[in-house]
Amino acid sequence: MSSERLISLRGVTIDLPVQETRARSLRKAALGIAVGGVLMRSRNDQVTVRALSQINMDAHNGDRIALVGSNGAGKSTLLRVLAGIYPPTEGTITTHGVVSAVFDSSLGLDMNLSGYENIAVACRYRGIDRATMESLRPSIVEFSGLGGFINLPMRTYSLGMMARLAFAITTSMTPDILVMDEWLATGDAAFMEQAQNRLRELVDEARILILATHSMSLVHTLCNKVAVLDHGRIAYFGPIADLPPGVYPPLA
Amino acid sequence: MRMSSPSKSGSQRLMRLTPTNAFAELRDSLGLWRLWLNMGWSDIKQRYRNSVLGPFWLASGLALTIAGLSLLYSQILRVPFTDFAPYLAAGLMIWTYIASTATESCHGYVLADGLIKSLQVPYFVYIFRVVARNLIVLGHNLVVVAIIWIVFGKVMDIKPLETLAGLVLLALFSAGMAALFASIGAIFKDFIQIVSQVFQILIFVTPVFWLTKSVSPRSAFLHLNPFYYLLEVVREPLLGQTPSAFVFMGAVGFTIASLIAGFVAYAISRKSVVFYV
Numbered sequence: 001m002s003s004e005r006l007i008s009l010r011g012v013t014i015d016l017p018v019q020e021t022r023a024r025s026l027r028k029a030a031l032g033i034a035v036g037g038v039l040m041r042s043r044n045d046q047v048t049v050r051a052l053s054q055i056n057m058d059a060h061n062g063d064r065i066a067l068v069g070s071n072g073a074g075k076s077t078l079l080r081v082l083a084g085i086y087p088p089t090e091g092t093i094t095t096h097g098v099v100s101a102v103f104d105s106s107l108g109l110d111m112n113l114s115g116y117e118n119i120a121v122a123c124r125y126r127g128i129d130r131a132t133m134e135s136l137r138p139s140i141v142e143f144s145g146l147g148g149f150i151n152l153p154m155r156t157y158s159l160g161m162m163a164r165l166a167f168a169i170t171t172s173m174t175p176d177i178l179v180m181d182e183w184l185a186t187g188d189a190a191f192m193e194q195a196q197n198r199l200r201e202l203v204d205e206a207r208i209l210i211l212a213t214h215s216m217s218l219v220h221t222l223c224n225k226v227a228v229l230d231h232g233r234i235a236y237f238g239p240i241a242d243l244p245p246g247v248y249p250p251l252a
Numbered sequence: 253m254r255m256s257s258p259s260k261s262g263s264q265r266l267m268r269l270t271p272t273n274a275f276a277e278l279r280d281s282l283g284l285w286r287l288w289l290n291m292g293w294s295d296i297k298q299r300y301r302n303s304v305l306g307p308f309w310l311a312s313g314l315a316l317t318i319a320g321l322s323l324l325y326s327q328i329l330r331v332p333f334t335d336f337a338p339y340l341a342a343g344l345m346i347w348t349y350i351a352s353t354a355t356e357s358c359h360g361y362v363l364a365d366g367l368i369k370s371l372q373v374p375y376f377v378y379i380f381r382v383v384a385r386n387l388i389v390l391g392h393n394l395v396v397v398a399i400i401w402i403v404f405g406k407v408m409d410i411k412p413l414e415t416l417a418g419l420v421l422l423a424l425f426s427a428g429m430a431a432l433f434a435s436i437g438a439i440f441k442d443f444i445q446i447v448s449q450v451f452q453i454l455i456f457v458t459p460v461f462w463l464t465k466s467v468s469p470r471s472a473f474l475h476l477n478p479f480y481y482l483l484e485v486v487r488e489p490l491l492g493q494t495p496s497a498f499v500f501m502g503a504v505g506f507t508i509a510s511l512i513a514g515f516v517a518y519a520i521s522r523k524s525v526v527f528y529v
Contacts, residue, residue, distance in 0.1 A: 017527050019528065084372045085369060087523045110298065
């Protein structure tokens with residue numbers, strides 16, 4: 001059972017190509033061939049940023065992991081790796097179970113459709129069949145607390161309202177692994193409490209939560225483990241209580 | 253309140269992208285036909301939001317072009333208007349489909365960047381979405397063709413089975429082409445400009461406005477041009493002729509070539525696309 005849901009990263013490295021410094025155009029590729037160094041050379045010219053370097057990490061049932069670190073430390077990149085969106089440049093990732101990932105509260109939805117219609121769109125994007133969606137929809141609507149706004153186009157929503165809906169949708173699917181970026185903090189106090197309760201429910205059912213955040217109060221109330229990222233490397237990964245002093249002062 | 257069994261909700265296979273291969277992604281994407289069909293539909297709905305005619309604006313544009321050009325070209329080419337109008341209608345309808353699928357597919361990944369960077373959906377879905385969207389437009393344009401056929405009394409000429417076979421080949425060909433162009437277009441940002449310019453020329457090189465019998469049957473404009481075969485394999489049965497074995501084999505050959513090229517391009521690019529869109 002315990003091996004049913006887990007994530008395992010082994011030596012994961014991510015190099016992000018920087019397009020602006022060497023504009024990808026056919027003309028340049030053609031010139032590269034004419035010069036004779038051919039594609040190998042142009043490949044070497046490619047400027048890359050090593051966003052993650054040799055990440056080893058395991059997540060087991062019931063883990064509530066906070067990803068912390070300064071801006072640009074690689075939190076969002078790591079979330080995308082965990083969600084299976086960025087394929088590692090080097091290393092391997094093994095995931096067992098359904099991953100639900102939320103990177104921003106818009107969920108890639110159609111802003112001209114109502115929140116109600118967008119629930120169907122979001123479910124479709126996530127491989128949920130229509131019947132399941134219909135059975136989930138009332139509870140999503142209720143949890144979002146949007147009331148009559150649920151029937152208005154999403155472009156009329158505030159960021160906080162979108163966050164409410166996005167959160168309601170993604171957590172209603174009972175993912176095995178829930179991966180979230182910080183947008184959660186855009187909700188108001190009442191919603192934050194409601195959200196934290198639901199997240200606790202999820203982890204109580206032995207699921208995994210991975211949350212990137214700058215909010216230390218969220219880390220303390222929701223998480224039992226912390227991964228400190230520093231320039232694309234893991235500076236510390238383990239129980240919050242065992243965090244050595246000096247590794248990440250805000251948490252101390 | 254919530255579903256207790258996560259595995260109950262349908263096609264959860266799509267939730268993992270990295271460990272799979274291009275074949276698995278193709279299989280999964282075909283299984284997700286509801287998704288890409290819906291995406292195609294909502295693209296069209298969004299494009300024509302609050303418009304009275306909706307996608308029929310495209311069809312009416314096509315109708316106007318056909319009416320105007322048929323009058324002109326039937327005089328230039330000295331062929332009867334009643335023969336030329338259906339010929340041009342079929343040709344333009346097919347060409348519009350090919351050209352807009354080609355150009356739009358160059359941005360098939362680029363415009364789906366938000367989804368590509370947040371969903372675990374195999375990328376073929378974004379390619380099929382472009383194809384589906386254009387097939388839906390083709391369906392609207394078919395209405396124009398149907399009206400012309402009724403007006404000119406050509407309905408009984410149509411060879412339905414051959415037309416259907418032609419349309420299937422056309423759809424498959426365009427799917428392969430779209431996969432190829434989407435992959436290249438994601439990485440080389442200039443590619444869409446090249447494709448749109450090349451297709452502006454290709455419409456004149458391909459027998460859309462002129463008759464195939466106006467050039468030598470061995471003309472390279474016909475034989476080396478994949479679009480000639482794909483055009484003829486649909487147009488001829490619509491006009492009541494069975495495509496020659498040469499045209500049919502050509503269409504099949506280029507369709508297979510297009511599918512292979514598209515698949516290979518997809519397999520090569522699929523691990524880098526997310527970093528480039």
